[in-house]
Amino acid sequence: MKSLILGIETSCDETAAAVVDNRSRILSNVISSQIETHSQFGGIVPELASRYHLENITPVVQNALRTAGITIHDIDAIAVTIGPGLIGALLVGLSTAKSISYSLGKPIIGINHLEGHIFSVFLKQPPPSFPLVALIVSGGHTDLYLVRGIEDIETLGRTRDDAAGECFDKAARIMGLGYPGGPVINQLASRGNPGKIKFPRPMLSNHSCDFSFSGLKTSLKTYLASNPLDSEADGNSSIHDVSASFQEALVDVLVSKTLLAAKKNNVKSVVVAGGVACNTRLRERLCEECEKTGMDVYIPENIFCTDNAAMIALAGHGYRDRGLTSREKGFFALDANANLKIEDMYA
Numbered sequence: 001m002k003s004l005i006l007g008i009e010t011s012c013d014e015t016a017a018a019v020v021d022n023r024s025r026i027l028s029n030v031i032s033s034q035i036e037t038h039s040q041f042g043g044i045v046p047e048l049a050s051r052y053h054l055e056n057i058t059p060v061v062q063n064a065l066r067t068a069g070i071t072i073h074d075i076d077a078i079a080v081t082i083g084p085g086l087i088g089a090l091l092v093g094l095s096t097a098k099s100i101s102y103s104l105g106k107p108i109i110g111i112n113h114l115e116g117h118i119f120s121v122f123l124k125q126p127p128p129s130f131p132l133v134a135l136i137v138s139g140g141h142t143d144l145y146l147v148r149g150i151e152d153i154e155t156l157g158r159t160r161d162d163a164a165g166e167c168f169d170k171a172a173r174i175m176g177l178g179y180p181g182g183p184v185i186n187q188l189a190s191r192g193n194p195g196k197i198k199f200p201r202p203m204l205s206n207h208s209c210d211f212s213f214s215g216l217k218t219s220l221k222t223y224l225a226s227n228p229l230d231s232e233a234d235g236n237s238s239i240h241d242v243s244a245s246f247q248e249a250l251v252d253v254l255v256s257k258t259l260l261a262a263k264k265n266n267v268k269s270v271v272v273a274g275g276v277a278c279n280t281r282l283r284e285r286l287c288e289e290c291e292k293t294g295m296d297v298y299i300p301e302n303i304f305c306t307d308n309a310a311m312i313a314l315a316g317h318g319y320r321d322r323g324l325t326s327r328e329k330g331f332f333a334l335d336a337n338a339n340l341k342i343e344d345m346y347a
């Protein structure tokens with residue numbers, strides 16, 4: 001029987017709502033981005049994010065229902081992100097979901113944002129099969145997970161300091177390129193020489209699945225102090241070469257650690273999601289390396305790599321389909337948690 005879930009996502013700077021059916025068909029996927037607001041401050045301002053979510057959430061939900069050609073009464077459940085993320089931002093989405101649940105008597109399912117990113121690969125056909133290794137790589141996270149199935153996810157490693165997206169954003173700020181930095185550096189790098197500058201590959205030589213990116217950002221700063229950027233003048237560094245070399249170091253680490261995690265756990269399917277998964281060099285290198293080693297790689301299209309509510313709705317279906325109604329808590333029992341871990345969901 002057909003069932004529809006309304007997904008709501010407000011963990012960071014995207015106000016998003018989507019309607020997805022139980023065959024993974026996306027009836028609508030509405031995203032209102034606040035990037036222009038935050039870019040003038042060089043990063044996300046949490047208080048501003050909450051205020052804009054508050055302004056946007058009702059029109060975004062209405063738009064998602066209208067685009068799907070349904071009314072709020074047609075939905076069977078609401079899936080909402082409860083963490084991790086900015087607490088004020090999360091509370092806007094959760095309060096909205098709770099209001100709909102309470103007033104219409106619809107079940108509500110709390111979803112971990114990172115589970116949402118893992119589920120985003122199941123929006124694409126053919127979907128991967130379990131077990132798989134998932135690299136979730138965004139502005140706030142760089143995590144490796146072993147996913148054996150729904151509600152069976154183990155953390156293999158994570159960054160000990162900056163997330164990869166944060167490292168791209170900080171590097172762009174150092175080079176005066178604005179926010180968010182990842183897409184700009186990606187674009188500049190396409191015209192540069194990735195082998196020109198030997199930036200360090202942090203933690204590459206050890207066998208852990210953890211990451212560390214703060215040293216890479218410092219080495220960029222140190223390099224630029226003695227080799228100032230100027231694409232025009234002879235003898236100075238080209239912004240294209242610096243971007244390409246910096247990106248290559250970061251991508252090298254992400255690819256190597258992901259393959260290490262897959263090999264260590266004897267897994268043949270690799271999944272990558274989160275905003276940094278939009279990076280063209282990361283996608284290219286992962287495909288190349290996985291082909292060499294006989295692994296299958298699954299990366300969603302860009303719109304589902306960055307924050308969206310379709311992935312949250314789909315994760316909601318995952319739990320409903322398997323009868324895991326433990327997730328369908330009464331609306332009083334659900335709370336937002338800025339530091340929510342995947343393991344917290346199964347406690």
Ligand code: KG4
Pocket residue numbers: 012137138139140141164165166168169180181182183186274275276277278279280305306307
């Ligand atoms: O998943 P996301 O939309 O939001 C978070 O949950 O953080 O990811 C945003 C991050 C930003 O740090 C941005 O610079 C990075 O993803 N990003 C990229 C690219 N597109 C977005 N990083 C590298 N290359 C890209 N093409």
Ligand code: ZN
Pocket residue numbers: 113117138274275306307
């Ligand atoms: Zn995210």
